[in-house]
Amino acid sequence: MTYPVSYLAVMFFVVFVALVLGLSFYFARKTKTASGYFAAGGTIHWGVNGIAFAGDYLSAASFLGICGMIAFSGYDGFLYSIGYLAGWIVALFVIAEPMKRMGKFTFTDALDSKFNSKGIQLMAAISTLIVSICYLIPQMVGAGALVKPLLGLEHYVGVLIVGTIVIIIVATAGMTSTTYVQFIKGGLLILFSTILTVSLIINGLHKKPSDGYHDFVTLDAVFDGESYTPDSENYKFAGTAKVKDSEFVKLEKDGIFTWWKVKGSEGSIKLEEALSSTVKPDETVLYNGAPASEGRFFQVGHISKLIMNGKEVEKTGPLNPFSILTVIEESEIVRFAKTSVKDGENKITIWYQNPTPGETIMRPGLKFKVDKGSTFWSKLNFVSLMLALFLGTASLPHILIRYYTVPSQRDARKSTIVAICGIGFFYILTLYMGLGAMTHGVLDLSSSNMSAPLLAKYFGVGLFSIISAIAFATVLGTVSGLIVASSGAIAHDLMDRFMGIKMTEKQKVFAGKVSAFGIGMIAIILGILFKGMNVSFLVGWAFAVAASANLPAIIMLLFWKKTTAKGIAASIFVGIVSALSIILLSPDMFARYGFDKASSPISLSQPGIISIPLSFLTLVVVSLMTQKKKVKI
Amino acid sequence: MQQHEAVELGEDKAAKFKSKVGLILFGVYSLIYAGFVFINTWSPKTMGVKVAFGLNLAVFYGFFLIILAIVMGIVYNHYCTKMENKLNGEEEENKE
Numbered sequence: 001m002t003y004p005v006s007y008l009a010v011m012f013f014v015v016f017v018a019l020v021l022g023l024s025f026y027f028a029r030k031t032k033t034a035s036g037y038f039a040a041g042g043t044i045h046w047g048v049n050g051i052a053f054a055g056d057y058l059s060a061a062s063f064l065g066i067c068g069m070i071a072f073s074g075y076d077g078f079l080y081s082i083g084y085l086a087g088w089i090v091a092l093f094v095i096a097e098p099m100k101r102m103g104k105f106t107f108t109d110a111l112d113s114k115f116n117s118k119g120i121q122l123m124a125a126i127s128t129l130i131v132s133i134c135y136l137i138p139q140m141v142g143a144g145a146l147v148k149p150l151l152g153l154e155h156y157v158g159v160l161i162v163g164t165i166v167i168i169i170v171a172t173a174g175m176t177s178t179t180y181v182q183f184i185k186g187g188l189l190i191l192f193s194t195i196l197t198v199s200l201i202i203n204g205l206h207k208k209p210s211d212g213y214h215d216f217v218t219l220d221a222v223f224d225g226e227s228y229t230p231d232s233e234n235y236k237f238a239g240t241a242k243v244k245d246s247e248f249v250k251l252e253k254d255g256i257f258t259w260w261k262v263k264g265s266e267g268s269i270k271l272e273e274a275l276s277s278t279v280k281p282d283e284t285v286l287y288n289g290a291p292a293s294e295g296r297f298f299q300v301g302h303i304s305k306l307i308m309n310g311k312e313v314e315k316t317g318p319l320n321p322f323s324i325l326t327v328i329e330e331s332e333i334v335r336f337a338k339t340s341v342k343d344g345e346n347k348i349t350i351w352y353q354n355p356t357p358g359e360t361i362m363r364p365g366l367k368f369k370v371d372k373g374s375t376f377w378s379k380l381n382f383v384s385l386m387l388a389l390f391l392g393t394a395s396l397p398h399i400l401i402r403y404y405t406v407p408s409q410r411d412a413r414k415s416t417i418v419a420i421c422g423i424g425f426f427y428i429l430t431l432y433m434g435l436g437a438m439t440h441g442v443l444d445l446s447s448s449n450m451s452a453p454l455l456a457k458y459f460g461v462g463l464f465s466i467i468s469a470i471a472f473a474t475v476l477g478t479v480s481g482l483i484v485a486s487s488g489a490i491a492h493d494l495m496d497r498f499m500g501i502k503m504t505e506k507q508k509v510f511a512g513k514v515s516a517f518g519i520g521m522i523a524i525i526l527g528i529l530f531k532g533m534n535v536s537f538l539v540g541w542a543f544a545v546a547a548s549a550n551l552p553a554i555i556m557l558l559f560w561k562k563t564t565a566k567g568i569a570a571s572i573f574v575g576i577v578s579a580l581s582i583i584l585l586s587p588d589m590f591a592r593y594g595f596d597k598a599s600s601p602i603s604l605s606q607p608g609i610i611s612i613p614l615s616f617l618t619l620v621v622v623s624l625m626t627q628k629k630k631v632k633i
Numbered sequence: 634m635q636q637h638e639a640v641e642l643g644e645d646k647a648a649k650f651k652s653k654v655g656l657i658l659f660g661v662y663s664l665i666y667a668g669f670v671f672i673n674t675w676s677p678k679t680m681g682v683k684v685a686f687g688l689n690l691a692v693f694y695g696f697f698l699i700i701l702a703i704v705m706g707i708v709y710n711h712y713c714t715k716m717e718n719k720l721n722g723e724e725e726e727n728k729e
Contacts, residue, residue, distance in 0.1 A: 075680075075691050075692070078692075078695060079673070079695075081695075081699075082669070082695045082698055082699065085698070085699050085702060086662070086666050086698060086702065088702060089658075089659060089662045089663075089666075089702050089705070090659065092655070092706055092709065093655035093656065093658050093659035093662075093709065094655060094656070094659055097645075097648070097651060097652075097655075098652075101645070101648070322686040322687055322688060323687065325687070325688055325692055326687035326688065329689060359681050359689070362681070362689055362691060362692060363677060363678070363680040363681040363689060363691045364673045364677045364680055364691060365677050370673060370674050370675075370677045371677040371678070379674045379675070382670075382673070382674055383670060383674055386670045386673075387670075390663075390666060409645055409648075410713075410714065410717060413651075413709075413710060413713060414710060416706070417703075417706040417707060417709075417710050420702050420703055420706050421703050421706075424699040424700070424702055424703050427699060428696060428699055431692070431695075
């Protein structure tokens with residue numbers, strides 16, 4: 001699908017960038033010490049820090065990814081919102097104040113506060129870099145993917161723009177400028193998501209989402225044993241394709257080929273209009289039989305039966321936050337199922353109508369295999385994912401370093417509560433924005449990530465432009481935090497502490513800036529290299545590795561007196577290796593390698609349920625084996 | 634190796650109390666979260682049952698978990714602040 005360039009969106013984005021760059025240069029003059037660079041001197045107000053937490057945490061995966069997932073798979077996408085938010089409970093009740101008390105600039109400092117161990121310094125720095133890079137790649141790829149539809153620029157230009165701006169932000173004033181970028185972005189994201197949700201609820205629901213919404217055609221047809229003849233002179237039969245139990249027919253009209261789903265049985269056969277993309281051998285792509293620029297790849301998502309108070313209606317009028325969810329649950333919504341077929345040399349992807357009862361959409365099972373067709377392993381995968389989301393948040397290095405930017409433990413606690421309020425409120429909004437996109441005829445079936453911005457477009461170009469600019473700013477905020485965390489791991493954990501390179505305060509700041517530049521360049525390269533790949537799963541890796549490698553070490557250090565430095569280093573190592581090994585050998589990854597899923601040596605795709613306990617166990621065993629012997633006098 | 638802290642923190646006499654309350658609240662929330670994951674996993678159809686305000690259990694429980702996190706956070710902060718003021722003294726806290 002193609003989108004006209006929104007110059008208003010470009011203008012909003014330029015204003016935002018000018019504002020954050022101005023702030024960065026202003027703060028740069030004040031950033032002269034390592035404390036100032038890595039931890040904003042510990043002077044950030046807890047309220048600002050709380051919203052900055054939200055700006056840091058609500059990445060493109062949260063805003064674009066979750067809204068898109070809910071728009072395509074209903075309630076299952078909302079489970080991510082719940083898991084991501086619940087993770088903040090671990091941060092508040094267990095991690096926040098001890099991290100502030102024990103740490104200095106990085107989470108490695110906290111882990112190493114009792115030991116001064118080279119093993120911990122090395123392993124924790126490696127863990128920080130792995131988690132941050134896993135998180136960084138999807139953000140950069142997302143930036144590239146966003147600029148094409150929103151600003152009309154090529155993928156690499158988007159990656160370069162984000163990379164360059166973020167390097168300037170981080171390399172000028174480090175954590176201070178990063179904090180204010182995240183604060184502004186977090187505040188704007190919550191504010192405008194609220195405006196979008198309120199607009200949606202007041203607008204209510206309509207059977208026909210808008211006047212320009214495409215009316216999907218259904219044709220009667222006759223089957224003669226070989227070909228289908230549609231009951232319309234305009235269409236001519238051009239071929240068929242079968243996928244499992246479904247059959248699709250290719251029809252030609254005015255030289256354009258489209259795909260239709262066969263429904264019914266002999267005597268009452270119907271052909272239902274579908275959407276398709278055709279990839280030709282020379283890699284050119286046709287959407288619904290024509291180039292994307294012709295606009296034949298319609299936006300979709302509508303209500304086929306709109307039920308309100310037990311009666312079928314055409315529109316509901318204004319609703320309230322509860323009744324809109326009730327109406328969707330009682331209605332029937334047309335989602336689109338996806339399948340792939342070969343047509344000669346062409347690769348065809350077909351999206352066909354799949355009317356789904358609202359009650360199925362509003363409970364688990366459409367994405368996660370916990371209901372129909374579930375197995376023990378699919379259920380265990382789901383439990384493992386929810387465990388990693390719960391335990392991963394409080395182990396993400398770029399989140400943990402924000403505890404060093406406030407003056408006291410009390411401020412660390414308060415800022416976490418502000419973050420929970422802001423993030424929790426935003427995650428409630430994701431359910432409305434996702435379901436709104438599902439029912440308002442705005443979905444681009446080729447890109448679920450565009451659901452929230454396209455829903456905003458339904459309510460006007462102004463809101464679309466602002467939401468689009470915020471979506472882009474979302475990437476800036478999160479990437480800045482990740483680069484600060486990574487530069488801290490290199491300049492502070494590795495160079496200063498692990499390698500013991502003697503540096504003055506000025507040299508430490510310089511080392512941090514050079515590291516930020518280096519990580520920023522790597523992020524740009526990876527963002528360009530991974531173009532076109534769906535790398536959103538890497539965020540899941542980041543959570544799984546963080547929960548497996550970092551959390552057991554933090555928890556045991558806080559609550560088990562026999563914890564030793566070697567135990568911590570070993571548990572981080574085992575956490576990283578076991579989590580990554582399970583992921584790389586999982587059925588999902590085997591499918592990505594182009595192999596049969598069944599040939600994978602393990603049945604789990606989510607490692608947390610094995611790798612987290614394994615990391616805990618390693619810490620206990622190694623610590624017990626490396627206790628200092630008591631000297632008898 | 635000497636590290637330079639971003640800020641110097643005083644002794645927190647309320648740390649033990651806060652840690653204990655934090656762990657209790659964490660345990661309570663974890664149990665409620667585990668219940669949510671359990672029903673979603675082993676009885677997903679139960680999540681379709683209507684419970685209140687016209688919402689089904691899936692949405693109601695999800696909203697409840699989010700709102701509960703906010704409420705527990707505010708209550709926790711209230712008691713922690715009260716204890717900090719009592720044990721550390723308000724002036725000392727403000728100095729931090």
